[in-house]
Every structure is written in structure tokens, then in C-alpha cells.
Amino acid sequence: xxxxxxxxxxxxxxxxxxxxxxxxxxxxxxxxxxxxxxxxxxxxxxxxxxxxxxxxxxxxxxxxxxxxxxxxxxxxxxxxxxxxxxxxxxxxxxxxxxxxxxxxxxxxxxxxxxxxxxxxxxxxxxxxxxxxxxxxxxxxxxxxxxxxxxxxxxxxxxxxxxxxxxxxxxxxxxxxxxxxxxxxxxxxxxxxxxxxxxxxxxxxxxxxxxxxxxxxxxxxxxxxxxxxxxxxxxxxxxxxxxxxxxxxxxxxxxxxxxxxxxxxxxxxxxxxxxxxxxxxxx
Numbered sequence: 001x002x003x004x005x006x007x008x009x010x011x012x013x014x015x016x017x018x019x020x021x022x023x024x025x026x027x028x029x030x031x032x033x034x035x036x037x038x039x040x041x042x043x044x045x046x047x048x049x050x051x052x053x054x055x056x057x058x059x060x061x062x063x064x065x066x067x068x069x070x071x072x073x074x075x076x077x078x079x080x081x082x083x084x085x086x087x088x089x090x091x092x093x094x095x096x097x098x099x100x101x102x103x104x105x106x107x108x109x110x111x112x113x114x115x116x117x118x119x120x121x122x123x124x125x126x127x128x129x130x131x132x133x134x135x136x137x138x139x140x141x142x143x144x145x146x147x148x149x150x151x152x153x154x155x156x157x158x159x160x161x162x163x164x165x166x167x168x169x170x171x172x173x174x175x176x177x178x179x180x181x182x183x184x185x186x187x188x189x190x191x192x193x194x195x196x197x198x199x200x201x202x203x204x205x206x207x208x209x210x211x212x213x214x215x216x217x218x219x220x221x222x223x224x225x226x227x228x229x230x231x232x233x234x235x236x237x238x239x240x241x242x243x244x245x246x247x248x249x250x251x252x253x254x255x256x257x258x259x260x261x262x263x264x265x266x267x268x269x270x271x272x273x274x275x276x277x278x279x280x281x282x
Contacts, residue, residue: 007265008228008229008230008231008250008263008264008265009263009264009265010231010261010262010263011044011249011261011262011263011264012049013042013044013051013262014042014051014053015254015259015260015261016033016034016035016038016040016042016251016252016253016254016260016262017035017036017037017038017253017254017260018035018036018037018236018253018254018260019033019034019035019236019237019251019252019253019260019261019262020033020034020035020036020061020062020103020104020196020236020237020251020253021033021034021061021062021063021104021105021196021237021251022196022198022237022238022239022241022249022250022251022262023062023063023064023065023106023239023274024239024240024241024242024245024249024271024273024274025043025065025273025274026273026274027065027276028043028045028065029045029046029047029243030043030044030045030046031043031044031046031239031241031249032063032064032065032071032274033063033237033249033251033262034060034061034062034063036059036060036061036103037059038055039055039056039057039058039059039060039075040053040054040055040056040060041053041054041056041060041063041071041073041082042262044262046241046242046247054071054082056073056075056080056082056086057086058075058076058077058086059075059076059101059102060073060074060075060076061073061074061075061101061102061103061104061105061115062074062102062103062104062105062106062115063082064105064106064107064113064274064275064276064277065274065276065277066081066083066276066277066279067111067276067277067278067279068278068279069083070082070083070084071083072107072113072132072276072277072279073086074102074103074104074105074113074115075088075102076093076101076102077091077092077093077094077102078090078091078092078093078094078102078138079092079102079113079115079130079132079136079138081277081279089132089136089279090132090136090137090138092117092130092138093117096117096126096127096128097119097123097126099119099120099121100117100118100119100120100126100127101117101118101120102115102116102117103115103116103117103118103127103147103148103149104116104148104149104150104151104195104196104237105151106151106152106153106274106275107274107275107276107277107278108153108157108175108177108180108275109153109157109177109275110134110177110180110278111134111275111276111277111278111279112131112132112133112134112180112277113131113132113277114129114130114131114132114141114151114160115129115130115132115148115151116128116129116130116142116145116148116149116151117129117130117145117148118145118146118147118148119146122146122147122166123146124146124166125144125145125146126145126146127145127146127147127148128140128141128142128143128144128145128148129141129142129145129148129151129162131180132277133180134278134279134280135279135280136279136280141182142162142182142185145164146164146165146166146167147164147165147166148163148164149163149164149165149194149195149196149197150162150163150170150194150195150196150197150198150207150208150237151163151197152197152198152199152205153175153199154175154199154203154220155199155201155202155203155272157175157177158174158175158177159172159173159174159175160172160173160174160175160182161188161197161199161205162185163194163195163196163197163207165193165194165195165210168190168191168192168193168194169187169188169189169190169191169194170187170188170189170191170194170197170205170207170218170222171185171186171187171188172185172186172187172188173185173186187222188205188218188222189205189207189218189222189223191207191209191216192209192211192212193209193210193211193212194207194208194209194210195207195208195209195210195235195236195237196208196236196237196238196251197237197238198237198238198239198240198271198272199271199272200217200240200269200270200271200272201245201269201270201271201272202269202270203220204217204218204219204220204225204269205217205218205220206218206238206248207238208235208236208237208238208250208251209235210234210235210236210253211233211234212233212235213229213230213231213232213233213235214227214228214229214230214235215227215228215230215235215238215248215250216228217269228248228250228265230250230252230263231261231263232252232253232255232258232259232260232261232263233252233255233258233259234252234253234254234255234259235250235251235252236251236252236253237250237251238250238251239271239274240267240269240270240271240272241264241271241273242266244270245270245271245272245273246266246267246268246269246270246271247264247265247266247267248264248265248266248267248269248271249262249263249264250262250263250264251263
């Protein structure tokens, strides 16, 4: 089923070279997203249309709220926090192949921050997926990743959905919300160049398709439920926001002629806000 009636609208904010990591910050009622190569974190307040950006000084794959204030980030060097200035708390890429950087990620309800890496030149298998705990220690949890992308959980947090874009599939792990451990990786759905993803309140999985000009909604069994067309080729991430969490926000990337806009449309579905990173340090 295709999306019905309501068209996507472009949000009047600066275009990105590579927009990514849309996240709804429920605490502030704002949308976060990044422009990766520009090193910019963007924040939109839909209530008044105001927009601000933070230059973190290096490529940034994703920004999430931080429970103690400010933001937690996956930057080129590793995991970082930002509260007026950038502090790298867990270097990651120095131990990997030279030229790697961090990419997309998300937090579970306990505040563990999962984010992965990729090679700048797209070398296959050069990256990994990491988990940053409240103690600011990071642990590698998946090896041999090419382009680490979307991370999201089922509403009961018993499943973790994960994208390595070059595999053309969305995978799912069993997840232990008490420990943050993952197990039994398996295929959830086959899709052409999946990118960022989110899960709605009913447990359906929404996936942005790089090069596909669309976001797809998948049923909990992995079957296609509906397709939302996006007026851009390279669709990179999606998230629900707004007071009722019923507005789908979509980031895109420049393809050489078009793209880089932030898009949105109201839906009949309800999403979930972004969980904050909960570190034990001030």
C-alpha cells in the first residue's frame, strides 16, 4: 500500500550535504539531526519554527539527548558529550583502520548508547558496532561491519533492529534490556540499500532507503506494510516527532543535483521519542 493523500513538505531549514540521524528530543520538544561531513548538529523547534546549529568541529554521525544535560554524540573519533564544548569520552576509531569514522546510532531505555563505524572509502568489513555504557566505557559488539547504520528497538526492547547498508537487509537480534547484551542475529527483511530506521509504538519498523526515494514501513514479521514516497533520491533516516509523535521527519543527502532537505508529513501512526544517554559522570 502506498502512502495516502498527505504529501511530504520540506521544512524551511538549511540543506545538508549528508543529513542523518533524525531524533525527537521529548524533553525539549525539538528535533535533532546532523550534517555528517559538516560536523553540524541541527535542532528544530516546530512550535515556533526556530532552528539552531552546533559546530562540533569534526564529522558527526548522530546526536542524542543526554539525561544530565546537553547531548551525546558519535563523532569521527568516537563517543562524545557536548554541553557547551565537545569532550570525547570513549575513543573508538583510533583502534580501527585509519580513515574510519562513526556513523548512526541510538540509545536504549537504560541509556546505553549504540553506534557503529565505517570506512570513509567504504572498504567492506572495516567497521564495527559499539555499545557505550553509563560508565563511559565502550565495547565492540559486532565485527566486520561495512556501513553501520540504523539502530532501534521493539517497544518491549526484546528485539534490536540493525542495518549494515551494503548487506541490503535489516537484521534483528534478541536483546536483553537488563544487560544490553545481543544474541542470535538473523535476517528481518531484504531491502535495497537500507539506511536509518525507527520503530513506531505498534512495533512496525520504518526504514529509509538510500537511493530509493522512499521510507518503507515493515510489519513485525518483516513484510512490507506501506511505502512513503520522498522527493529526494538519497533518503537517510526517519523519526516521529511533534507533541503527539505523529509527524514523520525524514532526512536526505545531496546526490550531486538535489537533496539535503529535511522533510515531514503528518501520519495516522504514533512513534517513540529518542531515549537519552545516561552517563554516571557529571
